[in-house]
Amino acid sequence: MTHTLEALLAGWITGQRWFAGKSRAISELAVESATPLPLRDPEEILHNAVAGSSRTTDAAARPRTRGQVSVRHVVITVRQGDTTDRYQLLVGFRPELPQRLRHVAIGLTDEGHAYDAVHDADVTGVLLSAIAGDADVGPLRFRHMPGTEIDTSARSLVLGGEQSNTSLVFGDAYICKLFRKLIPGVNPEVEVVSALARRGSRNIARPYGWIEADVAGQNTTLAFTQEFLPTASDGWSLALTSVRDLYGSLPGTPCCDAGGDFAAESHRLGIATANLHRQLADAFPTSTIEAPEVKRMVEGFRRRLDSAIAEVPKLSAYAGSAHEAFDRLSDMGRPITVQRVHGDYHLGQVMRTPNEWVVLDFEGEPGQPLSERRALDSPLRDVAGMLRSFEYAARHLLFGRADAGALEPCAAEWAARNRAAFIAGYSAGGGRIHGDDAVLLRALELSKAAYEVVYEARNRPAWLPIPLAAFTHAAA
Structure with missing residues (x-):
């Protein structure tokens, strides 16, 4: 039938x-x-x-x-x-x-x-061929990046694990991401990576082309093809290897003496992040948020915190430190420089190649409107996201372990060591985290932690201690 x-x-x-x-x-x-x-x-x-x-x-x-x-x-x-x-x-x-x-x-x-x-390697080659040939197929426009050549003989394999997109790897050379849910407009990833590639950035995967069409009257990105990095390792996996080595070492071994110390890589990642922010500031307009706008931004942080407390009442016991950090930012009284940023920055978004840290997934948070994902923001929002990621890497392996309580000081030491190394690298690379910048960074990190509290309460209640701990840490 x-x-x-x-x-x-x-x-x-x-x-x-x-x-x-x-x-x-x-x-x-x-x-x-x-x-x-x-x-x-x-x-x-x-x-x-x-x-x-x-x-x-x-x-x-x-x-x-x-x-x-x-x-x-x-x-x-x-x-x-x-x-x-x-x-x-x-x-x-x-x-x-x-x-x-x-x-x-x-x-x-x-x-x-x-x-x-998309799972049929006998037919998906049509996508690569059409991109290489700048083909127009009905309403679909296939475009390749000027100055690139594409081997159209490569066969595809679907990568597993993705939630909102589907990625096809062609041979060991290209990865084509299809944006399954279509949001009218140019995807920030195409816009940002193409601009950085034209400036010779070493911190991105080389773009090869994209597919676009008009959706709801707007030029809309359907797919994006970049260099595949078969020999690279993602930052999250590398960090977890370091944490496992630490937990498996002899009792009392300092983080710096554990077999998989990650601090040197965290420092290099900080430098790469500062380089990336400088490249983004060169490629796109920058602006400033004046003091009244900063106060409105702080009110947004407070609303997020209040909403999180309403859903997770346990957070109310920790809210004082957040309000104190928000008050300091509101009272700062100076403008904040804003620019294009990554917007969803964490260890899972970076890859370590033999030569450099490479940043992926510039599309921002998929659930947000394109206008918000393309909006100018403080580069310290990305820094705050990475600092939160170090906390998760340090602590999430503790769950289910009988010796979790004994290992908690080791987790805190690992997180503090790598946070400090990343910030030192960011400063060495030209990023600013001094004086009032630290006030902004603290507020951004706590706002991110409030979001994490809600997420963990909904999806992984056992992990709630990770974001809650952010409200008891000393300022970064």
């Missing part, structure tokens, strides 16, 4: 990790656009599925089958009550699904078996 694609997608999409509306019923799902993509040889793809390892290109020698492989770029609108969101899909159609694709089946339609084609 066949079904319409809309009916199949309405049931299928709720099980996808990147679908944002899992907790709400779908009122309506409609296909807004369905653009056929030009596959290199649809009949050969189908023949290879039937004939196994045979790679003949002689059309006369191929077995005759009903239908052929096709792929469409599909934009759907999903209405859930008063909310309407757009998502993009690559929907493939085959007469029969090979075993390797059955886990991404959508269902049977009059055109054949529909499936999520």
Whole structure:
């Protein structure tokens, strides 16, 4: 029995990790656009599925089958009550699904078996080829970064673990991120990374191209392709290795003597962060927030704190230190320099290559409007995010351990050592954290911790002690 694609997608999409509306019923799902993509040889793809390892290109020698492989770029609108969101899909159609694709089946339609084609390496090469060729395919515009060359023979593999996007790795050279939920406008990641690349930044992964289309009357980023870093390690994993080495060392071993001391890398990361902020200030406009605007910013911090206390009453016992920090910032009475920043900066957003720290994911917090993600802010917001990340790296491995209480001083020492090393590196790289800057940094960190309290209460209640501890620390 066949079904319409809309009916199949309405049931299928709720099980996808990147679908944002899992907790709400779908009122309506409609296909807004369905653009056929030009596959290199649809009949050969189908023949290879039937004939196994045979790679003949002689059309006369191929077995005759009903239908052929096709792929469409599909934009759907999903209405859930008063909310309407757009998502993009690559929907493939085959007469029969090979075993390797059955886990991404959508269902049977009059055109054949529909499936999520981002998982089909036989067809995803069309994306790379179109980017390399600056192709226009219906409403889709494929563009490559000037001065780059792309090897279009590489085959793709879907990376696991992502929530809001889907990334395809082509060979060991490229990674193409598809933004599943479409927000009209140019994605900040394309804007920022392209600008930094034109200035020769060493702290980004080289951009190769993007896909765009007009959505709701605005030029909108659909996907972004960058250099893949196969030999790099992410900062979170490296930090956790250091913490595990510390916890596994002999009792009483100082952090600096543990086998996996991370402080030198934290210092280098601080330098790289300062370099990045300087490059962003060169590439984009900067401004200042005058004292009255600073006071309004502080009121926003207070509202976030009050909202967090309303949801997690336990936080009220710790609120005094936050209000004290906010008062100091409000009374500071001087302007604050603002510029483009990363906006969602933590150890999971940085990669250590053999030569340098590289920063990823400049799209900002995915749940926020593009206007907010592109807004100018203090670079110390990124610094505060990284300082919070060191606290998480130090303490989250304690949960479930019988010796957690005995190891807590080690965790505090590791976090303090790496926070200090990062700040020292940031200062050495030209970043400012002096006098009133430390007042702003403290307020930003506590505002971030208030957000974390709510997140942990909702998702990982056992982790609540990590953000709560921020309210008892001395000022950075």
